[in-house]
Amino acid sequence: AVAWEAGKPLSMEEEEVEVAPPQAMEVRDKILYTALCHTDVYFWEANGQTPVFPRILGHEAGGIVESVGEGVTELVPGDHVLPVFTGECMECAHCMSEESNLCDLLRINVDRGVMIDDGQSRFTIDGKPIFHFLGTSTFSEYTVIHVGCVAKIDPEAPLDKVCLLSC
Numbered sequence: 378a379v380a381w382e383a384g385k386p387l388s389m390e391e392e393e394v395e396v397a398p399p400q401a402m403e404v405r406d407k408i409l410y411t412a413l414c415h416t417d418v419y420f421w422e423a424n425g426q427t428p429v430f431p432r433i434l435g436h437e438a439g440g441i442v443e444s445v446g447e448g449v450t451e452l453v454p455g456d457h458v459l460p461v462f463t464g465e466c467m468e469c470a471h472c473m474s475e476e477s478n479l480c481d482l483l484r485i486n487v488d489r490g491v492m493i494d495d496g497q498s499r500f501t502i503d504g505k506p507i508f509h510f511l512g513t514s515t516f517s518e519y520t521v522i523h524v525g526c527v528a529k530i531d532p533e534a535p536l537d538k539v540c541l542l543s544c
Contacts, residue, residue: 378516379507381431383423387516394433394507396519397499399446403492404527405499406458410540411515412437420487420510429490432508433500435515436462437544439536442527449524457532459543462511464526483525487511493523513543 378387379394399405417434420426442456452458464483465472471479482493490508491498499521500507500514514520530539 378433378435379431379502380421380434383428383430384421387421387434392502394517395501396517396521397501399444399449399499399521400492400494401447402449402494402524403446403499403521404442404449404452404458404524405444405519405521406440406460406527407443407519408435408438408440408515408517410439410537411435412541412544414544416544417510417516427488429488429508429510431505432490432510433514433517433520434510435517436460436511436513437541438513438515439530439540439543440515440520443519445524452524452527452529457530457534457536459528459530459539460513460515460520460522461526461528461543462513464512464523466525480525483512483523485511492521515543 378389466482469481471477498506
């Protein structure tokens with residue numbers, strides 16, 4: 378579902394979104410279940426913030442790892458996962474602290490719209506970049522996420538229910 382501009386209906390079937398392969402420290406997930414949160418609606422309506430469009434919203438989801446980029450060792454294709462918008466790099470002072478998990482690298486940034494490593498989007502339509510949302514963009518059948526923003530879960534957990542936990 379592409380949000381082309383603030384408050385306008387989401388475009389769900391008119392375009393073919395190309396999702397690039399994951400780069401280093403990224404994971405491409407097949408999203409099987411996603412949910413709508415008030416945060417998605419707030420940013421879609423662009424109330425009180427700098428609007429970033431066009432973008433693919435969504436951050437509550439459950440899926441399966443489709444492929445992994447270079448350097449990803451903790452996940453393999455087929456793993457069941459939840460995307461999370463407050464990731465952990467496991468290297469910065471905050472991640473190493475017992476006091477906070479507000480990662481210096483992967484903390485919430487609603488205005489970024491691109492991948493951290495190269496500043497590019499992994500989504501395009503006819504060559505035009507489509508921005509990411511909260512580093513997750515789960516309103517897409519496939520999405521690319523930094524590995525620090527993906528939580529591996531038990532494959533027995535029902536993705537249609539636990540997808541809400543990713544918020």
